[in-house]
């Protein structure tokens with residue numbers, strides 16, 4: 001997407017043909033920093049410490065990490081080692097495992113001397129595929145927004161609530177949950193986005209709000225706990241979120257707090273959609289609550305928050321007593337029964353085994 005008048009992806013191959021450059025999302029919205037990464041260790045740190053984050057982007061970043069390993073040591077042993085090293089960086093987003101599996105499947109049959117070039121080529125393809133998947137999700141989600149707009153007074157915006165950041169910053173470009181919003185804006189359909197701040201790391205306040213502002217999308221930042229209140233008062237027309245892993249039965253794992261939004265949406269008859277690129281479907285699991293590992297992140301993410309001081313410095317401040325322990329589950333699972341529809345690159349699927357099987361018969 002555009003940052004000012006320049007187009008950016010979130011990750012791209014450096015001119016040296018070996019390193020990648022990424023937007024270091026830890027400093028947004030206060031500072032736009034690009035970091036160059038040229039090693040597997042650097043890729044692992046960038047994923048684990050959330051310089052880059054978002055299920056699809058994590059997968060693409062890991063794919064380039066495999067390519068860097070192949071440039072160093074293209075042996076089978078090294079291919080297995082890099083799979084393990086990167087797989088353990090974050091446990092919940094299935095795109096990480098999907099990308100690592102895809103790279104290993106693709107590279108294993110190749111002669112070692114061909115692996116490095118092939119790995120960089122495949123990583124680039126996965127990045128390009130992500131953009132196309134998201135554009136298609138945008139088109140399929142746009143139809144939903146158009147249908148809602150048609151039922152409203154002319155000129156009245158479609159009020160959309162989104163949680164966390166499933167924007168272009170969570171992918172290579174376009175985003176998943178934000179893709180329909182961007183396409184609606186480009187089509188001149190009035191939309192207004194309620195942006196959940198998304199504690200504890202504030203991906204909404206820091207990233208989604210920055211994206212919306214950067215693209216002229218009318219939006220309002222709200223605290224996480226306000227969504228239900230707005231739905232009760234008829235101020236939300238639809239909810240759209242991303243996902244880090246969706247089961248073959250349509251259970252949706254996403255940023256902590258998503259489940260509560262889905263409950264409030266169900267209680268107020270507000271349609272609750274999930275933008276779902278197919279690499280985010282884990283066909284091997286059915287019961288999300290029982291089978292999806294939930295990442296437990298540092299208590300410091302709860303007790304400390306980042307912001308910009310009046311003096312313009314980016315700093316962390318403590319918001320709780322030094323002695324107060326904190327728990328930080330990073331994701332939760334929304335049961336399929338609370339999901340109105342899964343907006344995939346092929347169309348809107350019912351959140352069920354039958355619905356996903358009908359949409360992806362060759363994979364189920």
Ligand SMILES: CSC[C@H]1O[C@H](OP(=O)(O)O)[C@H](O)[C@@H]1O
Nearest residue numbers: 053054055164166170242254255
């Ligand atoms: C399009 S996937 C975005 C997904 O990833 C986020 O998690 P994190 O920021 O911890 O990587 C969040 O769950 C988003 O919905």
